[in-house]
Amino acid sequence: MNSFRHKKINTKSGALKTPFFMPDATRGFVKFLNNDDIKKTGIVPMVVNTYHLFLHPGMEIIKKAGGVHKFMNYHKPLLSDSGGYQVFSLIHKNPKMGKITDNEVIFRSPTSGEKHIITPEKSIQIQFDLGVDMMVCFDDPPPNNYSKEKISAAVERTIRWAKRCLIEYNKQIKKRKLDEKSRPLIFAVVQGGEHVDLRKRCVDGLIEVSKEIGRDWDGYGFGARHVDENGIFLEEILRATASFIPEKALRFALGVGTPEDIVRCYPMGWDMFDCVIPTREGRHGRLFIRNEQSKFPTCLPAGRFPMTNTKSISNGKKNTKNKFYKIISIRNSKFKKDFSAVDKNCDCELCQNHTRAYLNHLFKSGDPLGMRLASIHNLRFYAKLMKELQEL
């Protein structure tokens, strides 16, 4: 079953081989890093966010700049998230932040309090204006602990919205005279929480939509959270959902994840990943280090690689045994006098030039340089991990 298919996809900004990881450049930048930093990590595609860029700097500026690539001066593949996640992270988590109706979502800007209405059509229009290479349907990702009824309602809404997105997509393609080569790829999103039957229903509904409208989805995303409330990876849900998705479509595990989660998802058929973890954890002083003793990835295809849950249910503590990597918190006092490299086998700017003691000092001093170097290191870790997966 674990067929390691390496798909090659073509976008107007270049080709990509799966699997690949995209860091989140939500507002058009990866915090603390410039394009040269990104390039040196080996990372190529990135994710930008429709809602955040719509708010600031606003579409007038982006259009005037000639699209988000030109604005960022980043001319490699970019995927835009639709703003659907903000329905979850802003509104579902805090109803004061806006309102969801069947027709639209009213967001209250977290910064200004200003109200903005996003509809599926508007999200797609914005994404075309951004000029990205890959776009995502506007969806409604409910928290996994909602009742099954509520999650089912979100599934149906997500399907209805996907239809509106696809209609708008076709409209924009026509209006902008785009062809197969120049059009952005479009991804539907599968909701359904922790319910396999709802995930199945969602994929089926999305397939129906594509038949009805007469255009296949280029890919399907796994929506909402892929871990339960205890942080336990929803292995069976991810596996089942991947199996429901049409074989030739791309499978995008939105928001996945830890290195461990990515490595687990890939054999299930997931091709693309994005996550804030490498950069956010980096900014918070947590550095990923490859475990030399680990036999990964050579034993991965055989399915014998230890895929321990990050947290065990019984005691809530981390199980780091047999992991192929570990994480150090560089702010911990034990690194104050540690003059070794963060990872002596790493070729990133941090590990090649500085000691743990120095990075500890940078973090203790609160200087942005520490956060930059840590982000670079973690992205380098992810880039190398993806390369290994690509070579399986």
Place this chain on the structure above:
RNA sequence: GGGUCGGUGGCAGAGCGGUCAAUUGCAUCAGACUGUAAAUCUGACGACUUACGUCUACGGCGGUUCAAAUCCGUCCCGGCCCA
């Protein structure tokens, strides 16, 4: 020498009779983070104890009071003003 204002936990700085082992910030020590409201957030932070709790603490000593970081006396130390 006279006057005056002050001396509080690693630092800064609240409290000005009981609800004070003492607000808050910083520092320190841990932890969390999964389609980024995150350079954020949470917890611990006098000693001993798993905990209940006990002890020692608001410059020193001595008073007043059922009760003092808080009131009084005195001494020591510091800032400012006058000689």
